[in-house]
Amino acid sequence: DSGVVQSPRHIIKEKGGRSVLTCIPISGHSNVVWYQQTLGKELKFLIQHYEKVERDKGFLPSRFSVQQFDDYHSEMNMSALELEDSAMYFCASSLLGGFEQFFGPGTRLTVL
Amino acid sequence: AQSVTQPDARVTVSEGASLQLRCKYSYSGTPYLFWYVQYPRQGLQLLLKYYSGDPVVQGVNGFEAEFSKSNSSFHLRKASVHWSDSAVYFCVLSGNNNNAPRFGAGTKLSVKP
Numbered sequence: 066d067s068g069v070v071q072s073p074r075h076i077i078k079e080k081g082g083r084s085v086l087t088c089i090p091i092s093g094h095s096n097v098v099w100y101q102q103t104l105g106k107e108l109k110f111l112i113q114h115y116e117k118v119e120r121d122k123g124f125l126p127s128r129f130s131v132q133q134f135d136d137y138h139s140e141m142n143m144s145a146l147e148l149e150d151s152a153m154y155f156c157a158s159s160l161l162g163g164f165e166q167f168f169g170p171g172t173r174l175t176v177l
Numbered sequence: 178a179q180s181v182t183q184p185d186a187r188v189t190v191s192e193g194a195s196l197q198l199r200c201k202y203s204y205s206g207t208p209y210l211f212w213y214v215q216y217p218r219q220g221l222q223l224l225l226k227y228y229s230g231d232p233v234v235q236g237v238n239g240f241e242a243e244f245s246k247s248n249s250s251f252h253l254r255k256a257s258v259h260w261s262d263s264a265v266y267f268c269v270l271s272g273n274n275n276n277a278p279r280f281g282a283g284t285k286l287s288v289k290p
Contacts, residue, residue, distance in 0.1 A: 098277045098278070100280070105215075105217075105265065106282070106283065107267075107280055107281070107282040107283050108221075108267065108280040108283075110277050110278075110279065110280070112277075113276070113277035115275075120275055120276075120277075121275070121276045121277045123277065155220065155221070157221075164209040164211075164226075164228070164271040164278070165211065165223065165226055166211075166269075166278060168213075168220050168221040168222075169220065170219075170220045171220055
């Protein structure tokens with residue numbers, strides 16, 4: 066399967082804890098965007114990187130940081146987790162300059 | 178700034194009926210528009226996209242959408258819905274400004290058998 070890969074698929078953390086979500090884009094895609102979806106509702110734009118540089122920032126909490134690496138995979142570091150961080154986190158990749166996004170299967174984060 | 182509005186949070190239709198899901202966008206530049214579908218407990222799948230040219234674009238599973246620059250709209254249509262079309266549908270706008278695509282709030286479609 067050559068689609069976008071996200072890991073882990075499901076993770077449970079305690080309030081105040083930390084978590085790392087990983088996104089591996091489709092080969093050749095250097096543009097990665099992260100979204101948060103709560104309770105199946107709208108996708109909230111968090112942040113975009115392409116060519117390893119942050120290009121656009123949305124609703125990313127200051128407790129979260131995102132980095133894109135040389136191979137274009139992306140990691141979201143989440144700290145001081147709060148109950149309201151419980152959500153599905155999707156990443157999407159696209160070609161640099163491309164407009165169509167390809168979505169990963171998502172990571173379900175549950176904060177207890 | 179770019180934004181997308183889907184005015185209908187929920188739509189219910191009977192199987193076999195026609196469907197229109199509305200999408201309005203706001204963007205001063207050239208819009209690139211998409212419809213994605215999300216089935217329960219799944220990720221997002223692309224239904225169709227519009228970049229330029231013929232304002233009516235065909236997608237998968239009999240869906241089509243019509244772009245209207247004058248109305249700033251990109252409505253999704255299907256002539257005859259099936260119960261399996263029950264899902265959440267998102268309208269998405271990309272601009273030629275390197276900003277990330279923006280999603281509408283989504284419309285939850287329920288098809289009654």
